[in-house]
Amino acid sequence: GENVEQHPSTLSVQEGDSAVIKCTYSDSASNYFPWYKQELGKGPQLIIDIRSNVGEKKDQRIAVTLNKTAKHFSLHITETQPEDSAVYFCAASSAGGYQKVTFGTGTKLQVIP
Amino acid sequence: EAGVAQSPRYKIIEKRQSVAFWCNPISGHATLYWYQQILGQGPKLLIQFQNNGVVDDSQLPKDRFSAERLKGVDSTLKIQPAKLEDSAVYLCASSLYEVRLTDTQYFGPGTRLTVL
Numbered sequence: 001g002e003n004v005e006q007h008p009s010t011l012s013v014q015e016g017d018s019a020v021i022k023c024t025y026s027d028s029a030s031n032y033f034p035w036y037k038q039e040l041g042k043g044p045q046l047i048i049d050i051r052s053n054v055g056e057k058k059d060q061r062i063a064v065t066l067n068k069t070a071k072h073f074s075l076h077i078t079e080t081q082p083e084d085s086a087v088y089f090c091a092a093s094s095a096g097g098y099q100k101v102t103f104g105t106g107t108k109l110q111v112i113p
Numbered sequence: 114e115a116g117v118a119q120s121p122r123y124k125i126i127e128k129r130q131s132v133a134f135w136c137n138p139i140s141g142h143a144t145l146y147w148y149q150q151i152l153g154q155g156p157k158l159l160i161q162f163q164n165n166g167v168v169d170d171s172q173l174p175k176d177r178f179s180a181e182r183l184k185g186v187d188s189t190l191k192i193q194p195a196k197l198e199d200s201a202v203y204l205c206a207s208s209l210y211e212v213r214l215t216d217t218q219y220f221g222p223g224t225r226l227t228v229l
Contacts, residue, residue, distance in 0.1 A: 004155075006155075034217070034218075036220075041222070042222055042223075043117070043204050043206070043220030043221050043222050043223050044156065044204070044220045045220065046217050046218070046219075049217070089155050089156075091155075098161075098163075098168050098169065099144075099208075099216065100158065100161075100169060101158065101218065102158075103155030103156050103157070104155050105153075105154055105155050106153070106154070106155050
């Protein structure tokens with residue numbers, strides 16, 4: 001089955017700096033890569049996603065890049081704010097008969113004011 | 114639009130007891146998922162339904178876990194009997210389209226289970 005590795009496990013940045021989280025996946029058939037933000041006591045919330053036919057996608061301060069050849073994808077957050085502090089999960093979805101999403105282990109991001 | 118509802122939010126039980134969790138997905142969503150999230154880890158899929166049929170339960174410990182989605186709407190997840198290692202947050206999610214399509218999953222707040 002799919003295996004998703006995520007680094008780093010914790011990340012501290014100063015407010016206004018950029019944050020980068022990296023993930024690798026094992027199944028070359030995966031074609032959908034969502035990123036989720038999970039705040040304390042809440043369920044994960046989708047913040048951005050990318051499909052395998054696209055190399056980069058941006059939404060205001062967040063962007064995701066995908067390298068299909070190397071089987072890795074990254075989340076970039078620019079101009080970080082204290083409200084960006086949360087746990088971020090990458091995920092990969094297989095392209096088989098039905099969607100099956102495998103999550104990474106998470107990155108706890110702390111933005112220091 | 115109302116989100117995914119789950120209850121209870123917290124549950125504490127003794128090992129070998131039984132427990133049930135309830136989920137109400139977003140109205141009209143065809144697919145429903147149950148995930149187990151152990152502290153410090155990402156969610157792990159337990160079972161997914163399309164309408165009221167099971168699509169994938171390959172990671173569900175069927176000797177103690179069961180789930181159903183009656184009438185293709187609400188769903189319950191049951192653990193009987195519970196073990197210490199079942200302590201986790203149980204997340205329910207739903208998505209609009211059938212499982213054959215990659216689609217945004219909307220998560221509920223989860224039920225935090227503590228087994229003593």
